Amino acid sequence: DDANAAAAADAGLTYRGRPGFAGNPVESQQILTHALSRAKFALAFSNRHSPAAYTHPTREYLTARWTTALAAGASVAGIAPRCRATAELLWEGALVEFASVDRREGLERLAAELAAWTPRRALVNRAEALRRLDWRWRFREIAGVLGRTAPALDANLAMLGEKLNEAVSLLGEGVEGERS
Structure with missing residues (x-):
């Protein structure tokens, strides 16, 4: 992280590095979400281009790193996985x-x-993440294919739809704000 921060500074950019971890997964996720909500871009690379012991050795896939960054409003910079999920x-x-x-x-x-x-880019990312990335939309499709009803899911989707409508309405109003 130090080498990246120095190189970024030389290029006139700010690199904050990886957020820290807390004593439990919930707090760690909160730290990550907060850091991503302040970022304009988050770095991520396909496991094919940045292999690690905890990734699949050959199969590329879209991970939570990508979707969490986008849901927080940050665009993802790097090399995307070549997979159906990325394309769709x-x-x-x-x-x-x-x-x-x-x-x-x-x-x-x-x-x-x-x-x-522009700040609009972050709003578009948040709105599109609500529209495309939330698993509840897929659960609705699965329930439909199975011919099942899911009242709790329907209630959740109604709330998600309200959030999406709010996000889309912000896009129409213009935005002012700063992200680092």
């Missing part, structure tokens, strides 16, 4: 696709994206 679920502006893992090239790309960034 993500929208224009959700990704800042890098050509390689070269840090200098990535920082140049981010600097250009930052120059074009």
Whole structure:
């Protein structure tokens, strides 16, 4: 993180690094969500381009890192997984696709994206995440295929629909605000 922060500073960018962990998963998730809600971009790379012991060695997939960042309003910068979920679920502006893992090239790309960034982009990401990424929409499809009703799910979807309507209405009003 220190090397990335120094390289980002040299490029005129701010890199905050990975958020810390708390004593339990709920608090850790809150820390992560707060950090992402302040970010304009979050870095993430497909497991094919950034392998780790905890990822699949060959199969690429969209992870919670991507969806959580987008739900918080941050666009994801990096190399996206080549998979059906990426193609079907993500929208224009959700990704800042890098050509390689070269840090200098990535920082140049981010600097250009930052120059074009507006608070509206964060609002679009939040609205589209509500519209496309929440699992409850898929559960509704599954219930329909199975010919089942799910009153609790219907109630949840009604609340989700209200949140989506609020998010979309913000897009029509224009936005002012700062994100780092």
